[in-house]
Amino acid sequence: MARRAASLLSHWSSRVFSVELDGAPTYFAVREKRRGEDAPRVFDAVRRGDRCFSVLVWSSDRVRSARFHAQLKDRLLGRLPAGCRLSPMSSFLPNVRDSLIKGYFLKADSPSSSPTERLLRDFSQRDPLLVCSYLNPDNDQVWTQQLWPDADRDGTPRVLYVVPSEAPQEHPSTLNLINSDVFYSFEEAQAVLKQCGDIIPEAASVLELLPSRAEARSEPDFPVIVVEGLDATGKTTLTQALRDALGAALLPSPPRCLSPWRARFDQEPPLIRRAFYALGNYITAENMRQEATKAPVIVDRYWHSTAAYAIGTALSGPPSSLPAEGSEVYRWPGDLLQPSLVVVLTLDGEERKRRLRNRAQGETEEEQQLDHNHLFRLRVEEAYHRIRGPACVTVDAGPSADQVLQQVLLLIRDKCQL
Secondary structure: OOOHHHHHHHHHHHHHHEEEEEEEEEEEHHHOOOOOOOOOOOHHOOOOOOOOEEEEEOOOOOOHHHHHHHHHHHHHHHHHOOEEEEEEEEEEEEOOOOOOOOEEEEEOOOOHHHHHHHHHOOOOOOOOOOEEEOOOOOOOOEEEEEEEEEEOOOOOOOEEEEEEEEOOOHHHHHHHOOOOOEEOOOOHHHHHHHHHHOOOHHHHHHHHHOOOOOOOOOOOOOOOEEEEEEEOOOOOHHHHHHHHOOOOOOEEOOHHHHHHHHHHHHHOOOOHHHHHHHHHHHHHHHHHHOOOOOOEEEOOHHHHHHHHHHHHHHOOOOOOHHOOOHHHHHOOOOOOOOOEEEEEOOOOOHHHHHHHHHOOOOOOOOHHHHHHHHHHHHHHHHHHOOOOOOOOOEEEEEOHHHHHHHHHHHEEEHHHOO
């Protein structure tokens, strides 16, 4: 842990800091010398005399770090004085994979800054945190950052000037997507759950259900057709109709064997939750292989959903914040069985909301996000279309269920020779 902290600090002036304001990131950096730049936008709403702090989570144990970050917001909100404002924050080395660390940016009203500082000092002494304070000592546009503890090795306080920074080419969360939010191999996802064994007892039960290994093999005897799409686009209706029309086996994804533990893992931070669902795809793949020796197979969701929702959740802002088309983020896992055809159902936003309201069951958290967060929905939809190997074929789910069925059957006959 000490070695990683030393590495972080040695590159501190090379890092860029990102604070979420109004659903999109704004950026700043730190420099040894003042160069006459204006204050970064993050300080625009800070009143004269107010103090700001950043709290970043760092640890060599990524599972414990992810869980601590997930708990930190509630801990801060539960103990910070009234008047403190909290925004998501991260720090990263531009273009350096896995360099992103996450935390929060705090704005404290001047009368409340002392208790806030005492609380953060208490946290930093006990928890894996890097804390910085920000001041404008001359009450002008110049802001400084001071990293705690307050002094370098020679006893001199390390004070750096805060300056604006250009936005990176890609959203900073992209740096940590691979095998943290989206998993590309059985071994990577399995390793996360193994590491959870001492803190999440249910992980052992999930590991017992996994195949001994994952291996992408030759195409199955019968075609495998996956139906994808946002919630309430008609996937269940279509998959059941395809099953009946083709005499096919119908498989859900995630597989039913994981149902007893889904609620438990849905409470975990993205690293653990996404590893759980990634492993569900490998269980589904094994079921697909077995069923496809006897008949065609229809699958309600598969890896496209796992990846698209993870990418859409990890990033913020409009779809332009997504990794560019052709990025390795959109590649299919090399050890995961590829379906013969992937159909993604699309639906007008207002019609999808109407269908959601008419559902009998309650909405999941991700369904609520889709319903209320327009940009999140657009990011997920765009991520679906950028995944390659295999790519999705888009079908409008607005017409009647029978019309949609006939259109998809034509696609299957054309591409799968059924």
